[in-house]
Amino acid sequence: xxxxxxxxxxxxxxxxxxxxxxxxxxxxxxxxxxxxxxxxxxxxxxxxxxxxxxxxxxxxxxxxxxxxxxxxxxxxxxxxxxxxxxxxxxxxxxxxxxxxxxxxxxxxxxxxxxxxxx
Amino acid sequence: xxxxxxxxxxxxxxxxxxxxxxxxxxxxxxxxxxxxxxxxxxxxxxxxxxxxxxxxxxxxxxxxxxxxxxxxxxxxxxxxxxxxxxxxxxxxxxxxxxxxxxxxxxxxxxxxxxxxxxxxxxxxxxxxxxxxxxxxxxxxxxxxxxxxxxxxxxxxxxxxxxxxxxxxxxxxxxxxxxxxxxxxxxxxxxxxxxxxxxxxxxxxxxxxxxxxxxxxxxxxxxxxxxxxxxxxxxxxxxxxxxxxxxxxxxxxxxxxxxxxxxxxxxxxxxxxxxxxxxxxxxxxxxxxxxxxxxxxxxxxxxxxxxxxxxxxxxxxxxxxxxxxxxxxxxxxxxxxxxxxxxxxxxxxxxxxxxxxxxxxxxxxxxxxxxxxxxxxxxxxxxxxxxxxxxxxxxxxxxxxxxxxxxxxxxxxxxxxxx
Numbered sequence: 121x122x123x124x125x126x127x128x129x130x131x132x133x134x135x136x137x138x139x140x141x142x143x144x145x146x147x148x149x150x151x152x153x154x155x156x157x158x159x160x161x162x163x164x165x166x167x168x169x170x171x172x173x174x175x176x177x178x179x180x181x182x183x184x185x186x187x188x189x190x191x192x193x194x195x196x197x198x199x200x201x202x203x204x205x206x207x208x209x210x211x212x213x214x215x216x217x218x219x220x221x222x223x224x225x226x227x228x229x230x231x232x233x234x235x236x237x238x
Numbered sequence: 239x240x241x242x243x244x245x246x247x248x249x250x251x252x253x254x255x256x257x258x259x260x261x262x263x264x265x266x267x268x269x270x271x272x273x274x275x276x277x278x279x280x281x282x283x284x285x286x287x288x289x290x291x292x293x294x295x296x297x298x299x300x301x302x303x304x305x306x307x308x309x310x311x312x313x314x315x316x317x318x319x320x321x322x323x324x325x326x327x328x329x330x331x332x333x334x335x336x337x338x339x340x341x342x343x344x345x346x347x348x349x350x351x352x353x354x355x356x357x358x359x360x361x362x363x364x365x366x367x368x369x370x371x372x373x374x375x376x377x378x379x380x381x382x383x384x385x386x387x388x389x390x391x392x393x394x395x396x397x398x399x400x401x402x403x404x405x406x407x408x409x410x411x412x413x414x415x416x417x418x419x420x421x422x423x424x425x426x427x428x429x430x431x432x433x434x435x436x437x438x439x440x441x442x443x444x445x446x447x448x449x450x451x452x453x454x455x456x457x458x459x460x461x462x463x464x465x466x467x468x469x470x471x472x473x474x475x476x477x478x479x480x481x482x483x484x485x486x487x488x489x490x491x492x493x494x495x496x497x498x499x500x501x502x503x504x505x506x507x508x509x510x511x512x513x514x515x516x517x518x519x520x521x522x523x524x525x526x527x528x529x530x531x532x533x534x535x536x537x538x539x540x541x542x543x544x545x546x547x548x549x550x551x552x553x554x555x556x557x558x559x560x561x562x563x564x565x566x567x568x569x570x571x572x573x574x575x576x577x578x579x580x581x582x583x584x585x586x587x588x589x590x591x592x593x594x595x596x597x598x599x600x601x602x603x604x605x606x607x608x609x610x611x612x613x614x615x616x617x618x619x620x621x622x623x624x625x626x627x628x629x630x631x632x633x634x635x636x637x638x639x640x641x642x643x644x645x646x647x648x649x650x651x652x653x654x655x656x
Binding site: 213231 | 417
């Protein structure tokens with residue numbers, strides 16, 4: 121089964137990291153990525169730029185409306201994701217718990233809606 | 239005859255629902271909707287068939303066979319048609335005293351129900367969902383019955399069940415025994431749910447009645463089932479012992495006019511001696527395994543009360559020691575509060591009050607009724623009336639249960655009269 125692991129964190133805290141802390145975090149992410157690949161569970165993943173460069177689009181009655189910023193004003197924002205292959209939810213949550221920012225932010229684990237579920 | 243049949247069917251349902259469902263779930267990887275549909279086919283068929291030809295020798299086995307076949311029929315359908323009424327294809331004639339023609343791999347496994355317990359109490363489900371699912375799937379309680387017991391609307395409870403079952407399948411919550419590294423933690427979650435079911439019945443947190451005995455009974459049934467499934471786990475024994483010892487006081491806890499009677503004032507001749515004997519025996523057995531745990535300690539505390547002739551003659555010193563042990567294993571402000579009560583009995587109300595003030599200054603339990611009522615009791619015993627009064631009033635503000643409110647009002651007026 122495929123799961124999307126959505127990585128949420130507090131952007132203002134992220135911005136306060138010292139260069140050393142940032143380097144450490146990147147190294148931890150590198151190690152996590154390698155472990156995931158090594159286990160053959162990695163499908164995809166990316167880090168997102170902060171929400172200050174986000175744009176939200178809505179079409180209402182045929183009109184396109186654009187807003188500057190994320191769709192919701194919340195404390196924690198989506199900062200990146202992994203798509204993984206896992207046997208079941210226990211395995212998916214185990215991987216989620218190994219994401220470096222699980223210690224400071226939150227990881228939402230969402231099963232992918234596969235064709236055969238329709 | 240018709241009535242007798244329905245009773246037999248209901249008895250079979252009550253006794254075997256969990257194990258029937260658990261076996262079917264194993265065959266369809268935890269797809270509750272599908273397993274329930276097959277089981278419901280079987281119960282419907284049973285009612286029709288038994289009305290014509292009478293009760294079979296082994297009603298449970300009969301239903302298991304029919305349900306197993308119906309599941310096979312449904313699994314043969316394309317996925318999107320499996321849940322349809324028509325998927326329950328017309329039954330081939332089933333002889334009443336049929337030989338059990340279930341393929342061997344479909345025979346019930348000893349572990350089926352245990353798998354079901356762990357799935358129902360999976361931490362990815364909310365606690366409310368875990369409770370509802372456990373009572374529904376394992377004990378066969380219907381949504382309406384669970385809703386009534388927890389005083390929630392039936393539609394709310396039904397939705398909670400539907401959502402939980404859907405999540406098990408859609409998120410692939412595994413239908414299995416947890417692997418070794420997760421076992422202890424997951425068993426802890428299961429024990430917590432069983433305790434919660436019992437306790438919700440024991441101390442109904444809201445409503446007009448103080449206890450809801452049916453929930454205590456279901457909690458005990460779950461604990462007994464766990465003991466049957468994990469016969470050598472000391473914490474499972476500890477939990478069952480604890481529930482039995484608490485339950486032994488059921489008839490003494492509610493006085494005339496549905497008044498709450500505290501342990502200190504209970505008529506101990508009303509305690510159920512069979513439950514006490516069984517609880518103490520289980521506790522000894524658990525302690526003999528040399529792996530102490532928090533349920534064993536709580537049961538040990540309850541057993542000290544169970545064997546004491548009255549409140550004053552209770553071995554408070556030992557109880558304080560047991561609370562010390564509990565604080566080491568599972569420190570919490572609630573345990574600290576209960577310990578304070580025992581210390582007060584052992585060494586006087588001032589010592590108890592000091593400990594309660596420590597909890598208060600820690601900023602914890604600010605909205606916990608029993609913190610304020612306990613503090614009020616100590617202040618009353620120390621003859622500090624105005625402070626006691628304020629504390630009782632604070633407790634009263636926090637009481638949701640009509641009986642608790644009446645009890646606290648009673649304490650308050652005693653204080654005024656004194």
